[in-house]
Amino acid sequence: MDIEHKNTAADVVVMGAGLAGLAAGLSALENGAGVMLIEKGRKPGGSTVRAAGTFAFAGTDMQRAAGIEDTPALLADELEVVAAGAGDPALRARYVSDQLDTYHWLLERGVVLERVQLSGGQAVPRAHAVATDRMIETLTRCFLSRGGLLSTATAVERLQPARDGAWNAILSDGRFIVAKGVVIASGGFSRSPTLLRTFAPKLLAAVPISGLENTGDGLRIGMSLGAGLADMAWIKGTFGLPVPDYPALPDDSPEGMALLLAIYRGAIVVNREGRRFTDESASYKRISEACLAQPGAVAFQIFDDTVMGTSVPVPVNNDFRGALQRGLVRRADTVEELARSVGLTETALKETINTYNAMAGSGEEDAFGRLSLGGGVGRLIPLERPPFYAIPTAVGVTGTFCGLTVDSSMQVLDVFGSPIKGIFAAGEVVGGFHGENYMSGTGLGKAAIFGRVAGHEAVLAGKRLEAEAIE
Numbered sequence: 001m002d003i004e005h006k007n008t009a010a011d012v013v014v015m016g017a018g019l020a021g022l023a024a025g026l027s028a029l030e031n032g033a034g035v036m037l038i039e040k041g042r043k044p045g046g047s048t049v050r051a052a053g054t055f056a057f058a059g060t061d062m063q064r065a066a067g068i069e070d071t072p073a074l075l076a077d078e079l080e081v082v083a084a085g086a087g088d089p090a091l092r093a094r095y096v097s098d099q100l101d102t103y104h105w106l107l108e109r110g111v112v113l114e115r116v117q118l119s120g121g122q123a124v125p126r127a128h129a130v131a132t133d134r135m136i137e138t139l140t141r142c143f144l145s146r147g148g149l150l151s152t153a154t155a156v157e158r159l160q161p162a163r164d165g166a167w168n169a170i171l172s173d174g175r176f177i178v179a180k181g182v183v184i185a186s187g188g189f190s191r192s193p194t195l196l197r198t199f200a201p202k203l204l205a206a207v208p209i210s211g212l213e214n215t216g217d218g219l220r221i222g223m224s225l226g227a228g229l230a231d232m233a234w235i236k237g238t239f240g241l242p243v244p245d246y247p248a249l250p251d252d253s254p255e256g257m258a259l260l261l262a263i264y265r266g267a268i269v270v271n272r273e274g275r276r277f278t279d280e281s282a283s284y285k286r287i288s289e290a291c292l293a294q295p296g297a298v299a300f301q302i303f304d305d306t307v308m309g310t311s312v313p314v315p316v317n318n319d320f321r322g323a324l325q326r327g328l329v330r331r332a333d334t335v336e337e338l339a340r341s342v343g344l345t346e347t348a349l350k351e352t353i354n355t356y357n358a359m360a361g362s363g364e365e366d367a368f369g370r371l372s373l374g375g376g377v378g379r380l381i382p383l384e385r386p387p388f389y390a391i392p393t394a395v396g397v398t399g400t401f402c403g404l405t406v407d408s409s410m411q412v413l414d415v416f417g418s419p420i421k422g423i424f425a426a427g428e429v430v431g432g433f434h435g436e437n438y439m440s441g442t443g444l445g446k447a448a449i450f451g452r453v454a455g456h457e458a459v460l461a462g463k464r465l466e467a468e469a470i471e
């Protein structure tokens with residue numbers, strides 16, 4: 001993957017080749033810049049290749065073809081509701097204004113979106129499913145074929161001011177690159193116990209499942225330049241991490257271990273006592289907080305064969321059949337047998353399911369406020385058709401979804417709100433977009449949309465520098 005090159009200067013340097021970095025790099029190339037993309041891992045991908053793979057887009061032709069009514073205005077309203085009064089309205093507005101264009105941009109570059117479905121935090125189905133490994137391969141090929149330079153297994157370690165408003169990117173292999181614009185796209189910090197302890201100590205009890213290099217390098221570099229921070233108070237785990245060897249709990253998640261979310265297809269969630277404890281239609285971020293408060297910080301998604309019948313291969317978090325084959329789902333002919341297989345009290349689980357089934361048939365709100373499968377959509381399904389299934393489930397940390405303050409052109413702002421000229425950021429390292437909660441599909445959405453903006457703006461910043469030099 002490495003390309004031999006001796007360049008020590010580039011118009012734009014991009015730090016990190018996940019989705020945000022690839023979108024930024026491609027966008028900078030397409031706007032006429034020479035681009036060097038520096039990736040710390042052995043290959044591009046980061047957290048992006050581990051993602052279940054849904055984009056939150058609204059008003060697409062795929063939605064129309066599926067008879068789903070959705071508009072950018074509805075997306076804007078829902079993003080505001082999900083943010084719950086936090087987050088920066090200007091960043092949400094930028095997401096909404098650029099999302100349809102980015103949807104087409106991805107398709108035009110060969111990214112395949114396979115279907116649209118409902119997911120967490122969405123009132124209408126707008127999760128556009130993608131196979132993330134293929135998407136990264138496609139975008140990497142595009143980047144290289146258009147003349148972009150990629151260095152893998154190389155980290156950006158520091159950014160230092162150079163002459164005439166440019167920046168020096170100091171690399172782990174001893175090189176440095178002088179660039180007129182820099183895009184920080186290095187992902188989050190869920191693999192850094194030090195940063196987690198500082199910003200979200202509760203999540204030290206959860207399992208990190210993000211890209212292995214998500215150690216907060218970009219956050220630290222931004223902080224070293226005086227960048228402000230946003231949304232740090234709202235970091236949450238994600239409910240849905242299967243526990244294959246339960247009762248043994250994992251302390252890490254191997255690549256390829258996707259989340260499983262049978263809850264939005266009709267499963268209920270019970271704790272080790274066999275009791276429900278949450279509204280399963282809520283965002284999996286909210287459910288994660290409830291799960292961390294349960295005995296052993298573990299829970300069980302329980303469902304029947306009707307729910308199993310909704311299994312699809314993509315996105316992988318709905319591939320319940322595949323998960324069954326891989327030993328992540330337990331199956332039994334009766335509820336009692338299922339309870340025994342995961343160590344739950346038979347009578348408690350049976351009672352819980354009976355109570356739920358009575359409520360699901362009545363159309364009335366239950367004790368936990370559940371009225372729908374997810375986000376207000378989908379009728380509840382009584383769990384009565386054998387065989388029955390259980391997924392022992394823990395809380396994972398997929399990402400940190402907070403970080404450097406930026407304006408709507410992805411220009412990094414310092415702690416006083418002033419621009420740090422020439423430095424841009426995109427993707428998970430950016431703070432201020434999500435606010436208090438997270439709408440499913442906006443992690444990838446934000447990476448692609450803001451990555452494109454950051455790449456283009458870094459080129460424009462370089463042109464401004466050149467113009468100033470001529471004057």
Ligand SMILES: Cc1cc2nc3c(=O)[nH]c(=O)nc-3n(C[C@H](O)[C@H](O)[C@H](O)COP(=O)(O)OP(=O)(O)OC[C@H]3O[C@@H](n4cnc5c(N)ncnc54)[C@H](O)[C@@H]3O)c2cc1C
Nearest residue numbers: 016018020046047048052053054156187427428441443444
């Ligand atoms: C299991 C899981 C499921 C998810 N599911 C979804 C989903 O379905 N929908 C959704 O919207 N979001 C989802 N997310 C979140 C989403 O994947 C991320 O928000 C998104 O991929 C972030 O993209 P990024 O490019 O900012 O970061 P990444 O993809 O993590 O890329 C950052 C890159 O920077 C590199 N890097 C780090 N430090 C340095 C350095 N010093 N120098 C150079 N390179 C560096 C890393 O190696 C990495 O390749 C999921 C995440 C996980 C883990």
